[in-house]
Amino acid sequence: MREIRQHTVSVDDGAQIHVFESGQPGGQQVLLAHAAGFHARCWDKVIEQLPATWQVFALDLRGHGRSSKQPPYEWSRFAQDVLCVARHFNLQRVIGVGHSLGGHCIAHVSALAPDLFTRLVLIDPVIFAPEKYHEPSAWSPDQVADHPVARRRGQFASWQAMYERFVDRAPYSLWRPEILQDYCQFGVLPSADGSTVELACPPAVEAAVYITNFDTDIYPLLGDIAQPVMLLRAKPRDENAVEMDFSSSPTWPELAGVFQQATDVSLPELTHFIPMQAPELVAGYIAQDGA
Numbered sequence: 414m415r416e417i418r419q420h421t422v423s424v425d426d427g428a429q430i431h432v433f434e435s436g437q438p439g440g441q442q443v444l445l446a447h448a449a450g451f452h453a454r455c456w457d458k459v460i461e462q463l464p465a466t467w468q469v470f471a472l473d474l475r476g477h478g479r480s481s482k483q484p485p486y487e488w489s490r491f492a493q494d495v496l497c498v499a500r501h502f503n504l505q506r507v508i509g510v511g512h513s514l515g516g517h518c519i520a521h522v523s524a525l526a527p528d529l530f531t532r533l534v535l536i537d538p539v540i541f542a543p544e545k546y547h548e549p550s551a552w553s554p555d556q557v558a559d560h561p562v563a564r565r566r567g568q569f570a571s572w573q574a575m576y577e578r579f580v581d582r583a584p585y586s587l588w589r590p591e592i593l594q595d596y597c598q599f600g601v602l603p604s605a606d607g608s609t610v611e612l613a614c615p616p617a618v619e620a621a622v623y624i625t626n627f628d629t630d631i632y633p634l635l636g637d638i639a640q641p642v643m644l645l646r647a648k649p650r651d652e653n654a655v656e657m658d659f660s661s662s663p664t665w666p667e668l669a670g671v672f673q674q675a676t677d678v679s680l681p682e683l684t685h686f687i688p689m690q691a692p693e694l695v696a697g698y699i700a701q702d703g704a
Contacts, residue, residue, distance in 0.1 A: 424497040431479035436468040442507045445471040446515030450619040452478035454599035462696030476618040486621040488629035492521035512536040524634035532641040542665040546630035560620035567612045572597045588689040635671045642675035647683050659685040
């Protein structure tokens with residue numbers, strides 16, 4: 414078990430971003446950003462597979478984990494937060510890694526700060542086909558309460574009760590049990606009276622994140638990213654799939670061609686939750702021995 418050092422970083426609008434650091438200062442630096450509704454400790458089993466001499470930073474995005482529940486929850490704001498964290502720790506020559514929303518953020522940050530990353534590992538970064546960003550959105554910010562994610566159960570007797578509820582249900586039943594444990598144990602906070610636990614990313618916050626996912630079209634920026642990009646994708650999503658179906662990939666299958674140098678890795682045997690199913694595989698690509 415690696416020693417984990419915890420930090421709180423104040424970003425430019427006053428929000429507090431919680432950061433987990435492990436490994437050895439002076440080693441290869443890695444910055445990890447998680448998916449919507451998740452948290453930094455979902456990376457634990459991936460991090461365990463990386464060289465112990467590397468210095469690894471995993472952050473809770475705003476609205477998630479132990480970070481401030483402070484809007485806005487726009488995807489461009491998440492990228493600004495990640496950049497603030499990188500500058501706070503004076504990170505240099507970093508391997509940028511992101512899953513889902515986190516992958517979108519890492520790509521955005523790379524465009525904003527061209528010298529920060531040496532290479533990127535984007536794990537199903539939910540960057541949709543270009544035309545999607547020019548279509549009317551099905552949801553508006555004032556409809557958060559009506560979004561299906563906002564009606565998700567947000568309170569449990571304990572993290573163990575949450576685990577027992579999820580362990581046999583798709584898609585969680587496909588995850589490594591130890592990663593589902595991390596997701597549950599570190600993904601809740603005590604309720605106000607201490608009698609129960611509540612999701613550290615409240616359902617209304619997660620719904621707001623999904624509603625704003627078409628508000629940040631980063632395609633004008635992607636072509637400027639010169640670093641090597643490793644793009645991991647699950648099987649493509651069927652055109653008739655429902656919006657919240659994560660058994661397949663929501664990422665545009667042609668995305669790799671937009672970057673200056675990208676390697677597209679198709680993983681049709683996995684769902685969108687690639688790090689939760691195959692942490693060793695993900696760590697291998699981060700360490701450049703995954704191919």
